[in-house]
Amino acid sequence: APGGVTGVATLVNYLWGFPIGTMIILINIPLLLAAWKVLGRGFTIRTAIVTVASAVIIDALAPFVKAFQGDTILVALFGGVLAGAGLGLIYMRGATTGGSEIVARLLERKLHHIPIGRLILLVDGVVVAASGFVYGNVENALYAMVLIFVSTSIMDALVYGGDSGKMLLVMTKKEQEVADEIMRVMKRGVTMLNATGAYTGGERRVLLVAVRRSEMYQLRTLVQDLDEAAFMIVVSTDEVLGEGFKKLPEQKG
Helix, strand or coil: CCCHHHHHHHHHHHHHCCCHHHHHHHHHHHHHHHHHHHCCHHHHHHHHHHHHHHHHHHHHHCCCCCCCCCCHHHHHHHHHHHHHHHHHHHHHCCCCCCCHHHHHHHHHCCCCCCCHHHHHHHHHHHHHHHHHHHHCCHHHHHHHHHHHHHHHHHHHHHHHCCCCEEEEEEECCCHHHHHHHHHHHHCCCCEEEEEECCCCCCEEEEEEEEEEHHHHHHHHHHHHHHCCCCEEEEEEECCCECCCCECCCCCCC
C-alpha cells in the first residue's frame, strides 16, 4: 500500500474486493470538494482530471495485468521509479494525484508550523502503518517505505531538475584574489556581498558562488590553496537556474 488514497484503496481492495480505481475516485470526492472551497478552482480541476484518468486506467488494466509474483523488492524499486516519474510530470504541471497532498494542504491551514512535505509523509505513514496490520506482517510496510523513498527521490529529481548543486559562502581577507581565480580557473561567476563582522565591527565582503556538485571539491581546494584561514559555508541547493546551469523556464500567458 504505497501511502495516500491509492494505499487506502489498495487495502480496501484486499479486504473486500472493491476495484482500486473506483475507490480512489470515491475517497477523493469529498477531498476535491474541500479543495475547491479552500485551495482554489484551477488546482482542483487539474487534480480531478489526473485523479479520474489514473483511476480509470488502473481499473481498465486490472483484468489484463496480473499481480507480479516475483521478488517484492523489485516491485518496490521499479514501481517507485515509475510512480516517481509520473508524479514528477504531474507536479510540474501544477496538479496532484489528490489524496494525501490535498489532506496535507488542508492540514497546513491549521498547522502552519509543520512543512507540507512532513504532513504528506505523516499521512502516508499512517496508511503504511495500517497496511502492516491489514496484511498481517511488517514486511509489506517496509517494502512500501522503500517504494515511497524511491518515488519521492525520482520526483524531486524531475521537479527540481538535474542541476542541483552547491552554494558556497566564502569569508576571506583575499576576497578579490579568490574571486578572480574562481572566475579564471572555473569559469564561474562570483557575487560579492557587503557584510559587517559582529565581533570585530569591521567591514568585509563575502563571496557567493554556485557550482555543480562535481565541481565542489575543485572549488574548495582552490580557496584553501589561496587562503588556508578562509571560512567557508557549503549549502546544498535543490536547483540552480540561469547562465551556466539549467535555463530559466519560459513563462506562458
